[in-house]
Amino acid sequence: MVWKMMVQDTLDRIKNNKIDFVDFWFVDVFGELHSVSIPSYSLNEEHFVNGLEKLDASSIRGFKSVNKSDMLLVPDLSTYVVLPPVYDDGQRKNARMFANLYESDGKNEIRYNRDSRFIASKAVEKLGKFRLTKAMWGPELEFFIFDKVNLFPSAMGAMHSYGGSGYSIKSSEAPWEGGNASTRIGLKGGYYPAQPRDTLEGIRKDICDDVYRYFGIKVEAQHHEVATSGQCEINLLYNDTLAAADGVVSVKNLVKVKARKMGKVATFMPKPIYGDNASAMHIHQSLWNGNKNAMYDPDDVSELSQIGRYYIGGLLDHASALCAISNPTTNSYKRLVPDFEAPVNICWGVGNRSSAVRVPMYLHGNEYSKRIEYRVPDPTANIYLLEAALLLAGLDGIHNKKDPGDPVEENIYQMTPEQKRKYNISSLPYTLHDALGSLQSDKKFLEDVFTSDFVDSYVEMKNSECKSFAQTPTAWEVSMYIDV
Structure with missing residues (x-):
């Protein structure tokens, strides 16, 4: 219930901010930034709950081979921001979110172990010990x-x-x-x-x-x-x-x-x-x-x-x-x-x-x-x-x-x-x-x-x-x- 409320809140913000496109950011193994942009009218609750079926990981350096390349981009809702006008010459209004990377283990969708944000998150978990x-x-x-x-x-x-x-x-x-x-x-x-x-x-x-x-x-x-x-x-x-x-x-x-x-x-x-x-x-x-x-x-x-x-x-x-x-x-x-x-x-x-x-x-x-x-x-x-x-x-x-x-x-x-x-x-x-x-x-x-x-x-x-x-x-x- 809480997650669905967060998703709806994000969709409302996109609408209220009059966002034309949302850019989803992630980095490769060496920290190079990658982005895929989706028109706001094409986004719905499903994309934020189950992820975006938009990543061919074989085309990203250090990720996957071409025969096992389908991956999901799952938006991190807490990273939503409206981008400065310089990103689009002021012609359109754009927002950005970081995305977490997921792959299939044959049964479920799990975090990809070469996702840099995932590696950082796992390191933080060690603090509890x-x-x-x-x-x-x-x-x-x-x-x-x-x-x-x-x-x-x-x-x-x-x-x-x-x-x-x-x-x-x-x-x-x-x-x-x-x-x-x-x-x-x-x-x-x-x-x-x-x-x-x-x-x-x-x-x-x-x-x-x-x-x-x-x-x-x-x-x-x-x-x-x-x-x-x-x-x-x-x-x-x-x-x-x-x-x-x-x-x-x-x-x-x-x-x-x-x-x-x-x-x-x-x-x-x-x-x-x-x-x-x-x-x-x-x-x-x-x-x-x-x-x-x-x-x-x-x-x-x-x-x-x-x-x-x-x-x-x-x-x-x-x-x-x-x-x-x-x-x-x-x-x-x-x-x-x-x-x-x-x-x-x-x-x-x-x-x-x-x-x-x-x-x-x-x-x-x-x-x-x-x-x-x-x-x-x-x-x-x-x-x-x-x-x-x-x-x-x-x-x-x-x-x-x-x-x-x-x-x-x-x-x-x-x-x-x-x-x-x-x-x-x-x-x-x-x-x-x-x-x-x-x-x-x-x-x-x-x-x-x-x-x-x-x-x-x-x-x-x-x-x-x-x-x-x-x-x-x-x-x-x-x-x-x-x-x-």
Whole structure:
């Protein structure tokens, strides 16, 4: 009865909002957003109760084979929002809902085990074993907005061109561009510049306005980031697991749509510019039992509870394997190098941004704000899988009482190899191939939720990217070796 009332309420909202089309969103294994749109007049109660018979899963990367490809999209009614006019040039009124994926087991319709939202939901269920009720997440999204990106010889041929390939980046902020000196930002010189040097403040504010007005997602802050040529950051306020992940997917999509509407190009590729800082997706996280923050201890010098320390121990213990999910592209490892503010060292610190795990210390005696920040991920990660993997690694640390050791206070970037050995500080994987190998050998903490089959398939698909990358000559290699 309650469910039918919710369905009827959703249908009433669609009618009262005068919605023309409803878009149903879901992501694939790697977090890429997919959408199917249905006219509002074609929707009825049956679609919301039993699902939409609209998914050929063989056409979605990493899903199903062509002989067993029929799947259902079951709308999550709680995710209904009216989309901003920018999604349809104001010509029609559109709404959006996330959909959960279902398949048949021969008798019943069951959740699909490669549905990213399902994996995140299963991870959250593990909290009950630790007398915890929820995990809270605060993602920091970094990205670039360029004026233009050209691929040579063409977008389709740039990856494998027998005659050579390359790219160019256009930005009014770029130091390599001629033009208005008042908007030029040097390499690593883009942190908090004011207008007119910050040419993208208006776009970022438009995004933040729409994110809150239409999606109901609260933004903590927005600003220009360190890199030149339009590096931006939008910080999202804390939310629980699914809501935070849905929020990241929504914001990333809106950023791209807004940029395209302005004749620009938005990218969440971590390292598009040589010699400059790359884009990260730092993740703030905390564990709660009702209204009590399980990571807070007012009697500890850093106000971090023993549960929080064990959670950090789990993250550090599984950091190399986590990289395959938190940094899932070959380009990710062009960010994870020294001297560019990237956390390449497996250790933790209090207020220390040179460590992989940081315990922020802005406010003392504030239980609500006590959290840990995992600084390794970048925005190419599938946010649902990332939250699930981080949570499972942390809970594994709590279960096995993994002590992370003492926090590191020094600037780890300036440490010698001998000093790092003294503190028992190891390094993250240098390549995606190395990270995938770590995941394959350290997947047990994930298997109960992700399943071994999913992890094996994920590793296989990502290894194919590594193989293709390894076989493709780059412009750098040609310039270095063409005359040997």
